Amino acid sequence: MAADTSPDDDVPSGAPAVRVRAFTLTSGRTTPRVDLPVEATLRRLGAATAGPVESHLTRILEVCDRRSVAEVSALVAMPIGVVRVLLADLVELGQVRVQTTIQEDSSFAERRELIERTLRGLRTL
Numbered sequence: 001m002a003a004d005t006s007p008d009d010d011v012p013s014g015a016p017a018v019r020v021r022a023f024t025l026t027s028g029r030t031t032p033r034v035d036l037p038v039e040a041t042l043r044r045l046g047a048a049t050a051g052p053v054e055s056h057l058t059r060i061l062e063v064c065d066r067r068s069v070a071e072v073s074a075l076v077a078m079p080i081g082v083v084r085v086l087l088a089d090l091v092e093l094g095q096v097r098v099q100t101t102i103q104e105d106s107s108f109a110e111r112r113e114l115i116e117r118t119l120r121g122l123r124t125l
Contacts, residue, residue: 025056032088038070041099
């Protein structure tokens with residue numbers, strides 16, 4: 001697959017910037033192999049440098065701890081569908097864990113714990 005080239009303000013004049021199309025990062029995959037709701041909170045399981053060498057995966061690892069899938073997508077400036085597929089890969093590699101979210105049959109204690117975790121996250125902003 002060919003990459004798009006276009007000038008960019010951060011690149012010295014005369015040198016083309018290379019932008020990779022999003023679907024090339026996922027090898028054309030559009031569906032994650034792990035159930036990953038956009039509101040799911042993630043936990044990194046190790047250092048960002050201990051895992052994959054691909055820069056896009058390293059960027060995701062650097063920002064994903066204690067954030068939702070949607071937040072990670074915004075922070076790395078990638079489409080949410082691409083981030084979901086890449087995060088699912090990281091989950092399968094044992095680099096990221098998905099914290100449970102509320103289900104239809106969740107107990108009062110589980111719902112309360114999620115609300116408290118959300119409040120703690122909001123307070124750190």
